[in-house]
Amino acid sequence: MAECEELVESGAEDMPRVVAALAGILERVTERNDAAVAADLSVASAFRATNKPGISVRAYMARIARFARCSPACYVVAYVYLDRLLRRGRRLALAVDSYSVHRLLITAVLAAVKFLDDIRYNNAYFAKVGGISLVEMNYLEVDFLFGVGFDLNVTPGTFGDYCAVLQSELLCAEAPPEPPTQTPRLQYCCLSEDDAGAGASCSSQQQLAA
Template identity: 55%
Template sequence: MADLENPDVMPKLIAFLSSLLQRAVESNDLNRRLQPQQISVFHGLTRPTISIQSYLERIFKYANCSPSCFVVAYVYLDRFAQRQAALPINSFSVHRLLITSVMVAAKFMDDMYYNNAYYAKVGGISTTEMKFLEVDFLFGLGFRLNVTPTTFHAYCSYLQREMILQQPPVIVAEHSLNLGRSLKAHLCFNEDEPSSHQKQQLAI
């Protein structure tokens, strides 16, 4: 993104990410009725009453992590969804995945960050649950936490382009059951370093 430190950028980014995730959640909730999906520690017994956007705004307000963490957290969610096809992001899991991905991104990216108990309080869950979520998320990612500058800027460019258009893409295409597959179609790669052909596609 052109300037993540610009105070006007983050509210727009959060709104856009919320819209993007909401579309994926709604589609995956519908697919959940048609075929069984695996249940994990990220699934709550009930749907949280707080909206995705309000939850992201709460995390941004209290987590005090760098703006870049939200982009990296988005990368992590994409990777997680690609690797865990049986665990599509739905209304029962999206909030726990969000707080976990931001926490892991902050620990990996920022020089200063809070402990698990603090992030648990921000996320509205117990400290014990936060610890379990972190471990399961790391294994779900295959511990692939590094985000190269090439990957970071590619995701930023994608988000910036879509935000400028003000037309959030339809995230989950027909027959697609998770966020990762559809994002892969838009981003044209799912590894840290895209090939030269993929770089050309990203430049379009």
């Protein structure tokens, strides 16, 4: 998997390229969803904060990468988990926006680390990294696991497909942006596990699953 090997390398921001790629995707999704939901706090979710955190998605991911020190593969698996959670949570209108993206990220990475890495930090440490309390971290983890139906296994094929999406994101970051759509829609993640090989283009990253 050449894409996966390239994603492990560090980029200009001195962090794994996979972190920069995932940050780019989530920044775009967050911006579009903010326009779609107009910060509607009536949507009940443990992952939605009452106020927008003062740290950007990219800076938050850089903080996680710096202190969590997990394997780069964890970020690919965290991306898979986020996709699974959001697809299962459509009926609740759960989406990645400025109010939820940080909690979703820290919880997805925590779940991926526990599933993949033999050596890892505990929940108390991740809570400090994420800027939340241990009680909240524990609650979010349980809510997340139930949200994905405890479906934590990722096949090599699925892993490779999501690597391809992240690699494509790095290439698309240098391409001119497409004009925004006239009607905002809730955006989820970038690739369905049923759409094998469908994520390695700029257009597929702009047309996220609805």
